[in-house]
Amino acid sequence: MPELPEVETIVRDLNKYILGRKIEDVWSDFKNIIKKPKDFEIFKKVLNRRKIEKIKRKGKNILFELSGGKTLLIHQKLTGHLLLGKWKMEDGNWEPLSKGPLEEPVNRFIHLMFWLDSKLMLALSDLRKFAKVELWDTKELENSEELKSLGPEPLEKSFTFKRFKEVLPEKGKIKQVLMDQTVIAGIGNIYSDEILWTAKIHPFKDVSKLSDGDLKKIYQAMRQILSVAIKLGGESISDFRRISGEKGYFDKERKVYRREGEKCSRCGTIIKRLKKGGRSAHFCPNCQKP
DNA sequence: ATGAATGTTAGCTA
């Protein structure tokens, strides 16, 4: 679900609301989500009393830098959501101050909660339980294969058109290449479809067949769409929510993803969907010729 | 009501 714009939206919200807060307790009813350390009690103990000093995004990963040289990494995969709530102590138990977003369906699947000072709680809901949570030594994480294997951030200033061409592999289908996290970090199924529609490039075209002009269009579409999506707070076609429970508004900009059978907004041709390797690509067969 | 599809990605096989 969350791709770069959604994760960026979450990270910005987190920075606004929980920077400087301390972790006071951790709860989970599905400890498999925590991959490192395996022992939940140790996980809990190491986190105890640590202050959240910085929150960053790397690709689709959320990194919480904690006091004392530790970093908590959360990858939401398909259906993970981070949600923020306010809580109070009553008879020794925590209770919600206001139910708010907690009544939404996405919140039936909360499997991990962080109790913070200032009566805040940060919850991870995850319907399909694919999300990944890891606690690292910050230094160790910085040097880890996990982060080092990530490609450049597509929105960074230093990611010029020249750089884009340099990181592209010699062959491969363009859609797959765009979604390859080791090539460029943060793009998934939704935004790759949207980028290629905007650039008028067929998703299964081989990168070796693309002209310099084609690549330029893809590069520009990528920068433009990702920035617009961040401005709109991400998409919410299925279930993405901001930590406040609010939706994102990229949907009105969504041209092809999950629009099979609808008319292309540019030329009126019916949008097609094709499956490749278990993933579907949506595109306009007229605007995006093979 | 059964089967297929669903944003991700690591890891395996051919």
Add this chain to the structure above:
DNA sequence: ATAGCTAACATTCA
């Protein structure tokens, strides 16, 4: 080397 499947899991859509 690499493309393509499977698994991790639960729900919704056709």
